[in-house]
Amino acid sequence: MKIHEFQAKDLLRKARIAVPESIVARSSEEASAAFKQLGGPIAVVKAQIHAGGRGKGTIKTNPDQHGVQLVKSADEAATVAGNLLGNDLVTIQTGPKGHTVQQVLVEAGCDIARELYLGIVIDRACGLPVLMVSSEGGVNIEDVAANTPELIYKEAFDPDAGLQSYQVRKLCHRLNITGKSVRSADAFMRSMCRLFVELDCSLAEINPLVVTGEGELIALDAKIGFDDNALFRHKNIGELRDLGEEDPAEVRAGEAGLSYVQLDGSIGCLVNGAGLAMSTMDLIKLHGGEPANFLDVGGSAQVEQVTEAFRILLDDKNVKAVLVNIFGGIMRCTTIANAIVESYKQVKFNVPLVVRLEGTEVEQGRKILAESDIDIITAEGLTDAANKVVAAAAG
Amino acid sequence: MSILINKSTRVVCQGITGRAGEFHSKNCLDYGTKILAGVTPGKGGQEVLGVPVYDTVIEAVEKQGVDASMIFVPPAFTADAILESVDAGIKTVVAITEGVPVLDMVRVYNAIQGRDVNLIGPNCPGVITSDECKIGIMPGYIHKKGGVGVMSRSGTLTYEAVWQLSEVGLGQSTCVGLGGDPIVGSSFIDLLKMYQEDDQTEAIMMIGEIGGTAEEEAAAFVKENVTKPVAAFIAGRTAPPGKRMGHAGAIISGGKGTAAEKIAALEDAGIEVAQSPADMGTAIQRAIAKAG
Numbered sequence: 001m002k003i004h005e006f007q008a009k010d011l012l013r014k015a016r017i018a019v020p021e022s023i024v025a026r027s028s029e030e031a032s033a034a035f036k037q038l039g040g041p042i043a044v045v046k047a048q049i050h051a052g053g054r055g056k057g058t059i060k061t062n063p064d065q066h067g068v069q070l071v072k073s074a075d076e077a078a079t080v081a082g083n084l085l086g087n088d089l090v091t092i093q094t095g096p097k098g099h100t101v102q103q104v105l106v107e108a109g110c111d112i113a114r115e116l117y118l119g120i121v122i123d124r125a126c127g128l129p130v131l132m133v134s135s136e137g138g139v140n141i142e143d144v145a146a147n148t149p150e151l152i153y154k155e156a157f158d159p160d161a162g163l164q165s166y167q168v169r170k171l172c173h174r175l176n177i178t179g180k181s182v183r184s185a186d187a188f189m190r191s192m193c194r195l196f197v198e199l200d201c202s203l204a205e206i207n208p209l210v211v212t213g214e215g216e217l218i219a220l221d222a223k224i225g226f227d228d229n230a231l232f233r234h235k236n237i238g239e240l241r242d243l244g245e246e247d248p249a250e251v252r253a254g255e256a257g258l259s260y261v262q263l264d265g266s267i268g269c270l271v272n273g274a275g276l277a278m279s280t281m282d283l284i285k286l287h288g289g290e291p292a293n294f295l296d297v298g299g300s301a302q303v304e305q306v307t308e309a310f311r312i313l314l315d316d317k318n319v320k321a322v323l324v325n326i327f328g329g330i331m332r333c334t335t336i337a338n339a340i341v342e343s344y345k346q347v348k349f350n351v352p353l354v355v356r357l358e359g360t361e362v363e364q365g366r367k368i369l370a371e372s373d374i375d376i377i378t379a380e381g382l383t384d385a386a387n388k389v390v391a392a393a394a395g
Numbered sequence: 396m397s398i399l400i401n402k403s404t405r406v407v408c409q410g411i412t413g414r415a416g417e418f419h420s421k422n423c424l425d426y427g428t429k430i431l432a433g434v435t436p437g438k439g440g441q442e443v444l445g446v447p448v449y450d451t452v453i454e455a456v457e458k459q460g461v462d463a464s465m466i467f468v469p470p471a472f473t474a475d476a477i478l479e480s481v482d483a484g485i486k487t488v489v490a491i492t493e494g495v496p497v498l499d500m501v502r503v504y505n506a507i508q509g510r511d512v513n514l515i516g517p518n519c520p521g522v523i524t525s526d527e528c529k530i531g532i533m534p535g536y537i538h539k540k541g542g543v544g545v546m547s548r549s550g551t552l553t554y555e556a557v558w559q560l561s562e563v564g565l566g567q568s569t570c571v572g573l574g575g576d577p578i579v580g581s582s583f584i585d586l587l588k589m590y591q592e593d594d595q596t597e598a599i600m601m602i603g604e605i606g607g608t609a610e611e612e613a614a615a616f617v618k619e620n621v622t623k624p625v626a627a628f629i630a631g632r633t634a635p636p637g638k639r640m641g642h643a644g645a646i647i648s649g650g651k652g653t654a655a656e657k658i659a660a661l662e663d664a665g666i667e668v669a670q671s672p673a674d675m676g677t678a679i680q681r682a683i684a685k686a687g
Binding site: 093122124125127128129158159160197200202227228229230232233259261263271272273274275276277278279280281282283284285286291294296327328329330358359360381382383386 | 550641643672
């Protein structure tokens with residue numbers, strides 16, 4: 001689960017991690033008032049959407065307006081907020097549709113001496129959380145990782161013991177942080193690592209991490225993602241979820257217990273199991289088609305789930321044919337066959353449906369489909385299924 | 396022989412009194428698995444499916460001599476259940492549970508380093524040695540006894556692979572589902588070592604997916620250490636970056652973990668890569684033929 005920058009900064013403040021003063025605004029008037037309240041000669045107005053790349057991103061209907069802008073007066077803050085609020089911001093991470101800006105963060109200006117990068121993730125290879133820092137802050141860290149990986153320094157830490165002070169000193173040495181800034185770095189980095197563990201984060205990223213003219217470290221931006229599997233023990237974090245930032249079809253699928261990712265092809269897929277669902281997408285592509293989605297109905301698909309899955313697939317206007325690919329393991333083919341027949345009756349099917357069943361009780365399952373009065377193209381094996389659905393989608 | 400489990404394996408099911416635990420224990424018993432005990436804290440003294448239930452794993456070890464565990468407890472309690480089994484001296488721990496917090500697995504993973512235990516999972520279909528012992532949720536009947544070891548990060552895709560192998564007349568030694576989470580107990584490399592040393596295993600099928608670098612590491616290991624024929628398939632060639640494909644582990648992030656990188660590494664190690672998921676059975680045939 002992702003949250004907004006302003007929410008992440010609230011969490012940082014609670015953990016006594018330095019962030020600039022800032023106020024959320026949902027209208028031009030609020031932005032103007034926020035500028036005055038901050039009281040400084042300058043402020044930054046920042047669009048709040050979940051995607052990164054906001055500074056370079058622009059408003060779809062107003063390409064001159066970027067997602068992050070420095071302002072020098074309350075009036076200017078109001079104008080920029082007005083340009084952003086209610087409009088779609090397109091960045092390298094949003095796709096061409098962009099995300100609608102519902103709120104902006106008005107933030108006090110900051111005396112920037114250096115811009116660093118800080119990130120914390122779980123390193124699968126060593127099975128520990130790892131703190132990564134780089135002198136190359138404020139830029140796309142993926143580019144740094146690709147072009148100059150030697151400029152990223154990493155320290156793994158035990159989740160319960162936390163990051164140790166000697167590790168911070170080592171990183172300071174690498175980053176050429178000296179003098180009293182070392183103490184500031186110690187508080188900042190160790191607190192960040194503690195926050196990562198305490199809140200079950202999947203990602204915590206501060207880019208840029210600023211060293212001020214005074215030598216203090218402060219989080220100019222903050223991006224935090226959470227482990228969905230751990231949300232059950234963080235009710236307050238779950239409340240920060242902004243459904244408006246998520247794909248409506250994906251939200252709807254989640255509520256029905258389905259795992260769904262929208263893509264832009266023409267062949268809808270309904271599969272059991274994540275690995276098989278991914279492979280089904282690959283298979284379609286290999287045979288010249290384009291998958292419209294990833295959809296895993298899970299291991300115990302009931303009639304209601306299959307029905308909702310079909311509805312979601314058919315609501316996508318790009319879908320020209322649907323492929324059901326089931327390998328019955330614990331879920332019997334008879335169960336899925338009955339669910340398909342029932343759902344077909346409830347959902348208005350306006351595109352061809354190709355069904356491939358294999359596994360437990362497959363003969364009886366195929367018989368149920370054959371004896372029903374619904375219009376299905378049956379397939380034997382993966383290749384046959386792919387050929388048939390690609391042909392069906394082509395019309 | 397086989398790896399991890401065989402007909403002598405004595406199994407305890409943690410969470411046997413739950414719905415999933417009981418249902419799958421029954422299927423395993425029907426397959427011939429020796430499930431000799433169940434454990435549910437607070438429910439000791441009961442019987443489920445004719446199997447005695449104990450409060451603790453140590454009691455199941457003392458009374459029934461169990462040496463493998465199958466875990467079906469809810470995600471919030473899975474880490475504790477795994478550590479309880481390891482502490483009780485269980486040698487093979489198979490955690491089926493889906494949805495375990497990653498940091499819980501970080502703690503478990505580090506706690507068991509250096510211990511004499513093989514942890515499989517969590518979020519996995521389990522382990523099966525054909526015609527001998529099934530610890531997990533896979534459909535037993537698709538498995539035929541033979542010489543192909545199958546290891547995978549996926550569930551139903553593994554069944555598909557096993558099905559294709561059986562169809563082309565290649566039976567399996569032991570099939571292992573490693574699990575779809577970012578941190579799991581055993582890696583491809585752990586299994587490759589076992590398959591390489593196992594008499595029954597003549598060839599190895601590896602089924603990977605996008606995300607992480609486990610397949611690249613396995614490829615490097617195969618190049619240096621494995622003499623048996625190896626074939627592989629990678630799911631998720633068409634997956635867009637930044638989108639989690641069902642499994643928490645299946646996500647391309649920061650340009651890393653793409654199928655293309657993995658396939659290149661596998662091919663470089665001389666591994667026969669199936670281009671289509673329909674081609675997994677024939678890929679292992681090609682690998683065996685190539686090895687002569």
